[in-house]
Amino acid sequence: MRTLPFLVIAALILVGGLFLPQFVGNPYYFFAGYVVLQYVVIATGWNILGGYAGYINFGTSAFFGAGVYVAAFLIKAFGAPLPVQILAAGVVGMLLGVATGYLTLRIQGVYFSIATVALVVVLETLIHNIDYLGGASGMQTIAPPAPAWFGGQTQYVFCAMLVLAVVAVVAARFIERSWIGRSLRAIKASEPAAEACGVPTLSMKLVACAISGAIIAIAGAPYAYYASHVDPLSAFSLTIGLNALAMPLIGGTRSWIGPVIGALLLASVQQIATVTISSEFNILAVGIVLIAFVVLAPEGILGLIADLKEKLRRRGARP
Amino acid sequence: MSEPIVVIRGVEKWFGGLRALGPVDVDLKPGERLGLIGPNGSGKTTLINCLSGLFVPDKGTIVYDGRDITREPAFRRARMGIARSFQIPRPFTGMTVLENLLVPMDYLGSHERSELERADEVLASVGLAARRDAPAESLSQLELRKLELARALVTEPKVLVADEAMAGLSENEIDDVLALLMRLNDTGVAIIMIEHIMHAVMRFSQRMICLETGRIIAMGTPQDVAQDRQVQKVYFGERAGA
Ligand SMILES: Nc1ncnc2c1ncn2[C@@H]1O[C@H](COP(=O)(O)OP(=O)(O)O)[C@@H](O)[C@H]1O
Numbered sequence: 001m002r003t004l005p006f007l008v009i010a011a012l013i014l015v016g017g018l019f020l021p022q023f024v025g026n027p028y029y030f031f032a033g034y035v036v037l038q039y040v041v042i043a044t045g046w047n048i049l050g051g052y053a054g055y056i057n058f059g060t061s062a063f064f065g066a067g068v069y070v071a072a073f074l075i076k077a078f079g080a081p082l083p084v085q086i087l088a089a090g091v092v093g094m095l096l097g098v099a100t101g102y103l104t105l106r107i108q109g110v111y112f113s114i115a116t117v118a119l120v121v122v123l124e125t126l127i128h129n130i131d132y133l134g135g136a137s138g139m140q141t142i143a144p145p146a147p148a149w150f151g152g153q154t155q156y157v158f159c160a161m162l163v164l165a166v167v168a169v170v171a172a173r174f175i176e177r178s179w180i181g182r183s184l185r186a187i188k189a190s191e192p193a194a195e196a197c198g199v200p201t202l203s204m205k206l207v208a209c210a211i212s213g214a215i216i217a218i219a220g221a222p223y224a225y226y227a228s229h230v231d232p233l234s235a236f237s238l239t240i241g242l243n244a245l246a247m248p249l250i251g252g253t254r255s256w257i258g259p260v261i262g263a264l265l266l267a268s269v270q271q272i273a274t275v276t277i278s279s280e281f282n283i284l285a286v287g288i289v290l291i292a293f294v295v296l297a298p299e300g301i302l303g304l305i306a307d308l309k310e311k312l313r314r315r316g317a318r319p
Numbered sequence: 320m321s322e323p324i325v326v327i328r329g330v331e332k333w334f335g336g337l338r339a340l341g342p343v344d345v346d347l348k349p350g351e352r353l354g355l356i357g358p359n360g361s362g363k364t365t366l367i368n369c370l371s372g373l374f375v376p377d378k379g380t381i382v383y384d385g386r387d388i389t390r391e392p393a394f395r396r397a398r399m400g401i402a403r404s405f406q407i408p409r410p411f412t413g414m415t416v417l418e419n420l421l422v423p424m425d426y427l428g429s430h431e432r433s434e435l436e437r438a439d440e441v442l443a444s445v446g447l448a449a450r451r452d453a454p455a456e457s458l459s460q461l462e463l464r465k466l467e468l469a470r471a472l473v474t475e476p477k478v479l480v481a482d483e484a485m486a487g488l489s490e491n492e493i494d495d496v497l498a499l500l501m502r503l504n505d506t507g508v509a510i511i512m513i514e515h516i517m518h519a520v521m522r523f524s525q526r527m528i529c530l531e532t533g534r535i536i537a538m539g540t541p542q543d544v545a546q547d548r549q550v551q552k553v554y555f556g557e558r559a560g561a
């Protein structure tokens with residue numbers, strides 16, 4: 001997609017979404033839509049490190065949970081408004097990404113992934129032991145009231161998440177097409193070759209960790225507002241970590257639109273399924289679909305579409 | 320005589336208890352064509368990894384252009400003008416051929432001409448112009464080797480190391496690559512050629528070095544090295560026996 005049409009579509013979605021509360025009455029749609037958009041942000045953030053640079057983060061929920069608790073802290077301590085919570089979560093996520101990257105990226109690939117799992121445990125344990133944030137049982141988060149124009153808390157956080165999703169996707173697309181994206185893909189293909197081409201691989205991986213960490217943490221920030229109660233179990237939930245990698249892998253990791261497709265599909269199905277079926281079944285289903293894709297369509301839905309186009313082109317070329 | 324552009328002194332590289340390389344002393348003059356031969360496992364690639372910065376030597380120093388670069392990271396050496404190709408091609412998959420060249424160009428200091436023009440020129444010079452927009456995954460073995468060279472050339476290096484750039488190629492293809500490297504050398508680039516194909520490396524080199532278990536056992540003109548008794552024994556002897 002060319003840049004101008006892309007930006008026009010992004011702007012239309014943004015404006016359209018912001019006016020949605022004026023036309024749609026039932027808050028349930030915003031309640032469910034929030035989760036879908038949240039996963040668009042998470043999957044997009046994950047893909048910058050996992051998809052472009054090839055460093056698989058199993059600990060997405062550590063970054064998400066950090067965002068949740070930064071927001072919860074700011075609400076309790078200062079009654080800070082949502083935009084401030086989001087910015088602060090972004091900064092914390094970025095620092096967390098750089099710290100994790102700095103400690104683990106000197107060693108290669110798989111050790112990074114293992115360290116990200118450990119990070120979840122560390123942060124969750126930390127929160128368990130902070131009484132001010134409610135410890136293991138969590139805490140109420142009574143957010144300042146939403147601006148009247150949005151017609152309700154749920155509508156307000158939905159619109160906030162929509163803005164974040166559009167910003168995250170625009171950023172991911174920009175990164176993908178810039179020298180940063182090229183360097184990250186070079187790193188994924190071969191780190192020695194990238195170094196030999198002048199790419200400062202360690203710095204570029206840290207940049208990817210920082211951006212990815214910031215975006216995922218930002219996705220967690222409005223949660224305190226949305227749920228008005230935070231607890232370690234839901235903030236650091238396994239579902240977040242699993243979905244974060246399943247969505248890009250199912251959609252396709254090579255391009256910004258892959259995680260978007262994966263998140264829209266998977267999160268929508270899950271939203272429908274949670275109403276009808278249990279959430280344990282949800283995790284099982286995601287796991288099975290993920291394994292099926294990894295085995296049968298490692299390039300995700302984008303790969304399947306590319307294969308199909310190629311087949312049609314060949315058929316067309318035959319006399 | 321001009322000052323050497325690369326001065327390697329007493330360089331050693333150990334893997335566990337095994338000394339894979341050294342100590343070796345090697346000089347390379349600006350614009351020189353140096354051939355590096357030796358049986359498999361004799362330390363040729365290890366030497367090149369020390370020069371290009373993928374390995375830090377355990378002992379010794381490497382000076383480039385008057386500057387000690389022994390501990391300089393690989394990406395900085397690349398930007399200083401030390402380029403290399405890999406023995407096993409390492410294309411940037413997930414990108415087109417052109418994008419492969421843009422990766423090193425992203426870090427080039429000066430942009431005298433437009434980047435794309437320069438990339439197209441290099442692609443034409445290695446004979447990859449027609450494959451410009453093809454995904455790197457779709458290249459043949461020959462094309463992959465050409466891509467390795469193109470990616471090294473596009474940064475206008477002062478030193479190029481070609482690690483077995485001709486392995487597995489046909490006679491015609493070998494002539495192609497040789498001619499390409501000769502043309503490049505005409506522009507003043509010093510080239511270290513690691514090669515098993517004897518007639519190619521002898522034709523190409525002004526000077527040759529033979530490594531054996533990490534040590535230099537012969538150095539001199541291609542004729543001298545090829546006729547050296549020790550070289551005959553370890554290199555041709557092994558080859559003939561194999
Ligand atoms: N990364 C490495 N780790 C351990 N041993 C290595 C490594 N690279 C090379 N070696 C060993 O060093 C020796 C020299 O290898 P190499 O430089 O690749 O030889 P050549 O290029 O001359 O065939 C071999 O014994 C090889 O097994």
Ligand SMILES: [Mg+2]
Pocket residue numbers: 363364365406
């Ligand atoms: Mg070798």
